[in-house]
Amino acid sequence: MKPFVSHFKIAAVAAVVAAAAIAGIVAVVRLDTTGGGPKRLGDAFVYDIDKLAAIDPQLITYRMLRTFETGLAESRAIAAGPGGAVYAAGDRQVRIFDKTGRRTDLIEIDGTPTCLAISGGRLYVGVRDRVEVYSGTQRTEAWPKAAADSLFSSIAAAGGDVFVADAGNRVVLRYNRQGSLVGRIGERDPERNVPGLVVPSPYLDVAVGPDGLLRAANPGRLCIEAYTSDGYLEFSWGKPSSSIEGFCGCCNPVNFAMFAGGRYVTFEKGLQRVKIYNADGSFGTVAAGPQQLGYDGARPCRTVTECGSGGFDVAVDDEQNVLVLDTVRNVVRIFCEKTK
Amino acid sequence: MKADETTDRRSFLRRIGRWLGGIAMAGSAGYLCFDSRSRGTVWQIDPYTCVACGNCATHCVLQESAVKCVHAYAVCGYCRICFGFFGPEPAGITEAAENQLCPTGAINRKYVEDPYYQYSIDEALCNGCGKCVEGCNTFGNGSLFLQVRHDRCLNCNECAIAAVCPSGAFKRIPAGRPYLFKEP
Numbered sequence: 001m002k003p004f005v006s007h008f009k010i011a012a013v014a015a016v017v018a019a020a021a022i023a024g025i026v027a028v029v030r031l032d033t034t035g036g037g038p039k040r041l042g043d044a045f046v047y048d049i050d051k052l053a054a055i056d057p058q059l060i061t062y063r064m065l066r067t068f069e070t071g072l073a074e075s076r077a078i079a080a081g082p083g084g085a086v087y088a089a090g091d092r093q094v095r096i097f098d099k100t101g102r103r104t105d106l107i108e109i110d111g112t113p114t115c116l117a118i119s120g121g122r123l124y125v126g127v128r129d130r131v132e133v134y135s136g137t138q139r140t141e142a143w144p145k146a147a148a149d150s151l152f153s154s155i156a157a158a159g160g161d162v163f164v165a166d167a168g169n170r171v172v173l174r175y176n177r178q179g180s181l182v183g184r185i186g187e188r189d190p191e192r193n194v195p196g197l198v199v200p201s202p203y204l205d206v207a208v209g210p211d212g213l214l215r216a217a218n219p220g221r222l223c224i225e226a227y228t229s230d231g232y233l234e235f236s237w238g239k240p241s242s243s244i245e246g247f248c249g250c251c252n253p254v255n256f257a258m259f260a261g262g263r264y265v266t267f268e269k270g271l272q273r274v275k276i277y278n279a280d281g282s283f284g285t286v287a288a289g290p291q292q293l294g295y296d297g298a299r300p301c302r303t304v305t306e307c308g309s310g311g312f313d314v315a316v317d318d319e320q321n322v323l324v325l326d327t328v329r330n331v332v333r334i335f336c337e338k339t340k
Numbered sequence: 341m342k343a344d345e346t347t348d349r350r351s352f353l354r355r356i357g358r359w360l361g362g363i364a365m366a367g368s369a370g371y372l373c374f375d376s377r378s379r380g381t382v383w384q385i386d387p388y389t390c391v392a393c394g395n396c397a398t399h400c401v402l403q404e405s406a407v408k409c410v411h412a413y414a415v416c417g418y419c420r421i422c423f424g425f426f427g428p429e430p431a432g433i434t435e436a437a438e439n440q441l442c443p444t445g446a447i448n449r450k451y452v453e454d455p456y457y458q459y460s461i462d463e464a465l466c467n468g469c470g471k472c473v474e475g476c477n478t479f480g481n482g483s484l485f486l487q488v489r490h491d492r493c494l495n496c497n498e499c500a501i502a503a504v505c506p507s508g509a510f511k512r513i514p515a516g517r518p519y520l521f522k523e524p
Contacts, residue, residue, distance in 0.1 A: 041394050044443040047474040049428045198455055200417020201481050220419060220455060240421055242429045249479035250419035270423070270479035302391040303507070304482030304522075 052242050052271055055289040059244060061276075062287040062335040065321060068101030070330045074309070077115045077126075077154075078325035078332065080317035086332060087123070088325060089113035094125060094134075099317075101332070107137045115165070119157035120177075126152030131164060131179065143179035151202055154255075158208035161229055165216065167204040170197045172216050174229060185231040186216055194233045195221065203254035203269075203311050210262050219251035224264065224281070237281025244275070245283040254311040257322075265322050267314045269307075274314060274324055274335070287322045287335045294329070301328065380515035383499045387485035387522050390509040392470030392477065396486055399501045400468075406493035407468035407486050407501065409446070409461050412522040416483035418456040424476035424484045425449055425459055441475055442466075463489070483522065490518050 072090035079087040084099030094113055096105040107123075115126035123134040129150035133141035146152070151168035162175040163185070174183035188196030197204065198220020205217045213226045213234055223238030238253075239246045247253055253266035262279035265287060272293055276284040290296075293312075301307035306328065315323040322335040385396075385407065396407035421433055425447050430439040435449050446465035450458045461484075468486055476484040502510035513520065 041397055041469055042443075045394060045397070045469045045471055047392075047428075047441075047471050047478075049478070052428055195454075200419050220417070222421070240433075250421050250423050251417060251480070301478070303389055304477045304485070305388050307477045307482065 049271060052248070053290050055244060055273070055286055055291075059286045060289065060292065061285040061338055062274075062292075062322060063338050064288075064292065064333055065336040066101055066334045068097065068332055070095060070325070070332060071103070072330050074112075075325055075327050075330045076113060076313070078313045078315045078323055079116045079118050080315045080323055081118050082318065084317055084319065086317070086323060086334075087116055087118065088332060089116050089125065090327075090330070094123070097332070105137055107134060114152050115154045117155035117157050117162075119162075122157075124155045124157055124162060126155050126164060128152060129168075131155070131162070131175070133179075141179060143175070146173065146181075153203060154205040154207075156206045156208045156214070158212065161208075163206050163208065163214055165204040165206045167199050167202045170199045170204070172197075172204075172206055172214065172227075174231075183229070183231060185214065185227050185229075186218075186225070189231075192232060194231070198251075200251040201254070201311075203251070205253070205255045207256065207258045209258050210260060215256070215258065215264075217253050217256055219254060222247040222249075222252055224253070224256060224266075237277075242271070244273070244286065248273075255313050257314050257316045259316050259320055265314050265316060267312050267324070269311045272310070272312070274312075274322065276322075288324065288333070292335075293324065293326065293333065381512040382490060382495050382515045382518045383488050383493060383502060383510060384513045384518060384520050385486050385488060386509045386511055386520055387482075387487070389507050390470075390473070390486055391507045392473035392486065393506055394469050394471075395504050395506070396501050397467045397469040399504050401494065401496060401500050402492065404492075405468040405501075406488055406490075408463050408466045408489050408492075409468065409470070409472055409484055410487045410521075411459060411461055412483045412485065412524075413458075414524045415481050415522050416459065417481050418452060418458060419480065420455040420457055422449070422457065422459055422476070423479035424472040426475075428475075442472055443469070447472060459484075485522060487519055 070088040075088055075090040077089040081087055086097040088095050092109050094107040095103055098104050111127040113125050113127055117124045125132045130145045131143040132139055147169055149168045150166045152164055153167040154165035156163045160177055164173045166173055171187050172185040173181060174185055176182050186197040197218050200220050203219055207215045209215055216225050218225050222240040223236045225236040226234045242248045248268055249270040252268040254269045256264055256266040258264055264277040266275050272290045274287040276287055278284045301310055309327045312327055313325040317323060324333045397405050400406055426439055427441045432439055444465045444467060446462045448460045448462060452458050470486055472484050473486055476482055
């Protein structure tokens with residue numbers, strides 16, 4: 001009898017240990033470590049934008065040509081140089097890559113570069129509240145600082161003008177090539193029918209079109225506006241909408257660039273979409289959605305810290321490919337038309 | 341120099357000892373006063389790591405959660421189309437209930453001037469689900485965020501929400517500074 005009790009005890013202890021181990025494994029497997037698990041609240045409390053992130057494949061007319069890492073911890077801005085060169089700014093550097101993604105040069109910047117432009121053989125780098133000019137990798141000029149609360153977010157140069165978007169003060173500053181401030185564009189002016197730039201987040205982008213007009217995103221009004229260099233508003237286009245034709249969210253597009261023929265490539269944060277608009281502002285096609293940008297779900301971020309860096313910069317190279325700087329993963333993605 | 345004015349080594353050391361003892365006592369008293377205020381801790385949510393999973397609304401031991409949404413006005417863009425207020429596909433840009441994201445209608449929208457609107461939380465209606473926080477984080481500046489309201493929190497030793505928080509955003513902080521606010 002005694003051996004039986006002993007065996008029974010051993011078997012009971014073994015069963016308890018096995019049950020505990022199974023329970024532990026199940027608990028670990030079912031642990032919700034991301035917050036993405038099912039909610040105990042009803043469907044009305046679920047924030048779901050997956051449906052909006054789904055893009056009709058017929059609309060996507062671009063394919064990814066190449067991708068490479070910038071090697072920067074915090075990538076900020078991208079620009080296309082001559083001969084397919086790619087300039088990526090961030091940390092305290094501007095890194096230069098050739099068309100294959102091989103790094104060819106590096107410029108150390110005294111500060112965090114926030115935007116850059118290449119024009120007339122010169123590289124213009126915005127460093128928060130000032131502009132530095134480089135020839136090759138040598139700094140040739142450092143323009144005076146703007147206002148204390150300035151935050152330069154974009155530069156565009158054409159002709160004798162250099163337009164600098166100051167997101168901190170919701171204005172586009174017009175400089176001449178020598179660095180003298182000659183005008184302010186986009187400030188509210190009812191007499192000239194200028195509604196004023198609305199910049200809720202630190203994104204304000206500019207470009208100069210082939211027609212010579214300055215284009216400035218007005219993210220708070222979800223449109224792009226065209227100005228003469230004297231600050232007269234010529235026209236605007238864009239509409240708020242969650243559908244693919246419009247700009248979604250509270251403040252978009254955060255970045256855009258222009259093709260040689262006058263078309264636009266835009267980037268929207270939130271629902272990450274790289275879209276092509278025709279020169280008249282009508283919707284064209286899609287270059288990339290969240291999936292093409294390498295994000296499985298609709299959102300690349302969950303916390304405000306992650307989402308704050310989600311304003312990808314875009315540029316167009318001389319072969320009319322679309323360059324996208326992923327500021328979350330610090331990679332450059334180059335998209336070309338599928339027909340190429 | 342008179343003999344009674346001279347200071348020998350023993351009296352000098354005694355005097356120094358008194359001073360050091362006094363300073364030590366004052367320091368100890370000050371430390372104990374300060375420490376007794378800061379030793380107590382309370383639960384709070386780190387808004388920079390919170391993923392607005394919804395557990396705050398369902399796991400608090402209170403019938404109505406101690407967690408509420410709060411608004412950092414200095415961070416807000418005062419957007420006309422706020423995605424913390426409007427659903428992802430609003431039928432119109434009005435305050436009509438069907439356009440609102442919040443299932444309990446806990447966010448108020450008030451016109452300031454073209455094109456700016458102010459948003460405020462009606463705490464009595466907020467259940468801390470974090471749906472508006474998700475919208476604001478994804479599309480906006482993240483000015484809406486969740487905080488444990490200490491006029492409601494029981495400060496349980498083992499917080500039921502902290503036990504299931506997937507991002508580790510729930511933490512103990514000094515009771516003297518019981519909130520973690522966002523800065524612009």
